[in-house]
Amino acid sequence: MMRLRGVVVATLVLLGAMLAFGADHALGQATLVATYAIAGLGLAVIVGQAGQIVLGQGALVAVGAYVEALLAQRGVPPFISIVLAMMAGCLAGACASLPARRLGGLYFGMSTLAFAMIVEEVLTRWESLTRGGAGLSVPALGWAGMEAVTPLAQFLISAAALVLALVLCRRLCAGRIGRAWRAVREDEVAAAEACGIDLVRAKLAAFAVGGALAGLAGALYAHWIGFISPEQFGLFFSFELLMLVFIGGARHLRGAVLGALVIVSLPQFITLLRDVLPGDWGRSAGVESVLFGLVIVLVVLLRPQGIAAKGRAG
Amino acid sequence: MPLPRLLAGLCLFLTTLFAQGAAPGVSDREIVLGSVQDLSGPAAMLGVPVRDGMLMRIDEANAAGGVQGRRLRLVVEDSAYDPKRAVLATRKLLQRDQAFAFLANFGTPVVMATMPMIVDAGRLHLFPFSPHESTYTPLHPLKFQIFAPYQDYMEAAVRHMVQTRGYKRSCLLYQDDDYGLEVMKGVDAGLGRLGLALVEKTSYKRGATDFSAQVARLRTAGCDLVILATVVRETVAVMSEARKVGWPVDMLVTASGYSAQTHELGGAAVEGLFGISVLPHPYADGANSALADWVRRYRSRYGAEPNVWSAMGYSIADLFIRAADAAGRELSTAAFVSALEQLETTRDFFGSPAYRFSADDHLGNRHGRLAQIRGGRWEILSDYLK
Incomplete structure (x- = not known):
C-alpha cells in the first residue's frame, strides 16, 4: 500500500513538473533526480546503515563516470561498460574503506576526504588517459544503432536503475549483512564482542555496495551530462551528496530519493519563483542560492532526522 | 495494463503533446534570448558584469523601439559553474522560455555540457565564454564565437x-x-x-x-x-x-x-x-566621449564601475542586435545566420576588433593587443x- 502510494505521488509530482516546466525539462530533472538518488542510496548504505562517516563519495561517482566514459568512447556496449563502471566503483569503495581497520569516526571520515583528493588529483594528472582538466566528451548511451538521447529514454533508464538499486538495497538491509551494518552503527565494540561481527568485513561490504552504486550513478551521469572533468566531482559534489542523504533521512533508503528531489529540483522551482518576483529583485546575483539555503535550513529545523523520518522536531 | 507500461505510455504522450507547437522564440512582438551565467559560483565576479552588460544593451535597444519592431527579452539562468545545473537551466530556456538564441554561456564545463543540447534543438549558440575550439570548429551553422583562442x-x-x-x-x-x-x-x-x-x-x-x-x-x-x-x-x-x-x-x-x-x-x-x-578595459579617465557616456550610464544603472566583462557582455548583445536587425523583419534562424555571416563590424567605442564571420569561418576574431x-x-x- 505504501509502495503504491509512493508510485502515485511520484507520478503526480512528475506530471505537475511537466505542466510547470514542460515535458523535456521535467523529464530531464527527473532523470537527474533518479541518478543522484542512486548515488545517494550508496551513501545511505554507508552512512545511514553502517554508520560510517564519508566525506568523499563524489570520488567514487567520478571513478564510475570516467570508467564509463573511457569505455563508451572505445565502443564497449553499455551492458558491459556499466557493469565495469560499477565494479570500478566497488573496488574504489573497498580501497576507501581500508583505513577503517585502524581509524574510526571523524578520523576515518578525514581519510575518505583524502582518498577523494587523491582520486581528483589522479584524474587531473593522468592526462594521457583522462585528458586532465580538459575533460572528456561522453557519447550518448547506446548500442546497436539505438541511442538514449531523448529525456524520456534517459529518464526511463535512470528510473529503472534506481528501482533495481532500491530493491537490491532493501534485500541487503533486510538480511544478515544489513543487521550487521546496523549493529556496527549502534555500537562497534558490542557488535564485535557480543555478536561476533567481523567489523572489517561489514564495513568493507558497506563501502563495496556504496561504491558500486556510486559507480552506476557516475556512469549514467556521464552520459546524461555528456562532458566530464575532474572539477565536477570535487569536494562540493561530495558535500552535496552528503547533504542529500541527511535531508532525505540517512537511515531510510527512500530518503535518498527524497533528498535527491530536494537537491536537484528545489533550485529549479526557486528559479520559477524568481521569474515571477516583482522588479529587479529576481535578477539579483545568487538569489537562488540564498533561497535554496533558507529552504534547506527550514527542512533541517523541521525534520532533523530527514524528510523520510516520521518524527518532527520538538 | 501493468503500471510501468501505463506510466511510460503516459510520459510518451505528454512528451509528444508538449513538444508540438513549440515556437522558436520569435513572436510578432518579442524575441526571447537565453543565457547561462555563473552568478553565484567561483566565476560570479565575471558572470555578473557579463549579464549586466548584456541587459544594459538590450534595455537600450528596447527603449529605442526594439529590433525590427520586436522587443528583446533576455532570460538569464545561474549555473554556479555546475554542469548539472546548467543542463537543467538550458532545458528550461529551450522548452519553457523558448529561447531563440543563447548568448555568452559561461565556462567550459557548462558550455561543453549544454552546447550539444542547444544546437540539437536547432537554436543558435552565440559567443560563449569558453576557449574550447568546439565552440567554432568544425564549422556548424548554429555556432559562432568571437573570443580569440x-x-x-x-x-x-x-x-x-x-x-x-x-x-x-x-x-x-x-x-x-x-x-x-x-x-x-x-x-x-x-x-x-x-x-x-x-x-x-x-x-x-x-x-x-x-x-x-x-x-x-x-x-x-x-x-x-x-x-x-x-x-x-x-x-x-x-x-x-x-x-x-x-x-x-x-x-x-x-x-x-x-x-x-x-x-x-x-x-x-x-x-x-x-x-x-581582446577588448580594452573601459576606464572613464581618458575615455572618448562615447565611452565616457557609456561608463556614466553604467554607473548610474548599477551603482558600480564597469569592467572589461561588462564591456564584453554589452558588445555581445550589440552584435546580436546588429545581426538580428540585418536579418530583417522575417527573422528566422537561417536569416540570422546569413546576416551574421555577412555582417561587417568596425571598431566600436570600446576599441573592439572588427569582427568578421563568413560561411566558412564562424570565429569572428583571432587577435589580441x-x-x-x-x-x-x-x-x-x-x-x-x-
Whole structure:
C-alpha cells in the first residue's frame, strides 16, 4: 500500500513538473533526480546503515563516470561498460574503506576526504588517459544503432536503475549483512564482542555496495551530462551528496530519493519563483542560492532526522 | 495494463503533446534570448558584469523601439559553474522560455555540457565564454564565437614580445587544465617560429594561493620572461611573490589576467605586468566621449564601475542586435545566420576588433593587443597582433 502510494505521488509530482516546466525539462530533472538518488542510496548504505562517516563519495561517482566514459568512447556496449563502471566503483569503495581497520569516526571520515583528493588529483594528472582538466566528451548511451538521447529514454533508464538499486538495497538491509551494518552503527565494540561481527568485513561490504552504486550513478551521469572533468566531482559534489542523504533521512533508503528531489529540483522551482518576483529583485546575483539555503535550513529545523523520518522536531 | 507500461505510455504522450507547437522564440512582438551565467559560483565576479552588460544593451535597444519592431527579452539562468545545473537551466530556456538564441554561456564545463543540447534543438549558440575550439570548429551553422583562442593570440603575442624586446629565456607558469594547455600550445608555437623553446615550465592547480615553489623554480632557471596562464588572483600572487623575493623579471599574462581587478588587488606589485587584451578595459579617465557616456550610464544603472566583462557582455548583445536587425523583419534562424555571416563590424567605442564571420569561418576574431600596467591602470601598447 505504501509502495503504491509512493508510485502515485511520484507520478503526480512528475506530471505537475511537466505542466510547470514542460515535458523535456521535467523529464530531464527527473532523470537527474533518479541518478543522484542512486548515488545517494550508496551513501545511505554507508552512512545511514553502517554508520560510517564519508566525506568523499563524489570520488567514487567520478571513478564510475570516467570508467564509463573511457569505455563508451572505445565502443564497449553499455551492458558491459556499466557493469565495469560499477565494479570500478566497488573496488574504489573497498580501497576507501581500508583505513577503517585502524581509524574510526571523524578520523576515518578525514581519510575518505583524502582518498577523494587523491582520486581528483589522479584524474587531473593522468592526462594521457583522462585528458586532465580538459575533460572528456561522453557519447550518448547506446548500442546497436539505438541511442538514449531523448529525456524520456534517459529518464526511463535512470528510473529503472534506481528501482533495481532500491530493491537490491532493501534485500541487503533486510538480511544478515544489513543487521550487521546496523549493529556496527549502534555500537562497534558490542557488535564485535557480543555478536561476533567481523567489523572489517561489514564495513568493507558497506563501502563495496556504496561504491558500486556510486559507480552506476557516475556512469549514467556521464552520459546524461555528456562532458566530464575532474572539477565536477570535487569536494562540493561530495558535500552535496552528503547533504542529500541527511535531508532525505540517512537511515531510510527512500530518503535518498527524497533528498535527491530536494537537491536537484528545489533550485529549479526557486528559479520559477524568481521569474515571477516583482522588479529587479529576481535578477539579483545568487538569489537562488540564498533561497535554496533558507529552504534547506527550514527542512533541517523541521525534520532533523530527514524528510523520510516520521518524527518532527520538538 | 501493468503500471510501468501505463506510466511510460503516459510520459510518451505528454512528451509528444508538449513538444508540438513549440515556437522558436520569435513572436510578432518579442524575441526571447537565453543565457547561462555563473552568478553565484567561483566565476560570479565575471558572470555578473557579463549579464549586466548584456541587459544594459538590450534595455537600450528596447527603449529605442526594439529590433525590427520586436522587443528583446533576455532570460538569464545561474549555473554556479555546475554542469548539472546548467543542463537543467538550458532545458528550461529551450522548452519553457523558448529561447531563440543563447548568448555568452559561461565556462567550459557548462558550455561543453549544454552546447550539444542547444544546437540539437536547432537554436543558435552565440559567443560563449569558453576557449574550447568546439565552440567554432568544425564549422556548424548554429555556432559562432568571437573570443580569440588562447593558442592563436598567445602565439602572436609571445613572438612579438621576443622579437621586440629580445628575451632569450622564456618560461611558462600555467594552470593545470584545458586553459593552461591551450596557452602552452600557443607559446610553444610562437617560440618555435623563432627557433626557440621554453626554458622552463611549471604548473599549479586551480585555487592555489602559494606560488613560492613555482617562482623559485623559474628564478633558478634564469628566465627573463615569464608567461602566465593564470587568472586574476593567481597573477597577483605570482607577481607579489616574485617582487617579494627581489626578482624583477618581466611577466606576460593572457587575457584572463587582463582585468582592472589585477591592478586593484595587486597594487605596486603588479606594476609593469604585460597582458593581452581582446577588448580594452573601459576606464572613464581618458575615455572618448562615447565611452565616457557609456561608463556614466553604467554607473548610474548599477551603482558600480564597469569592467572589461561588462564591456564584453554589452558588445555581445550589440552584435546580436546588429545581426538580428540585418536579418530583417522575417527573422528566422537561417536569416540570422546569413546576416551574421555577412555582417561587417568596425571598431566600436570600446576599441573592439572588427569582427568578421563568413560561411566558412564562424570565429569572428583571432587577435589580441599587448597592454601593460602603468601607473595603476592598463595601457594599450600595440594594435591587434597578427
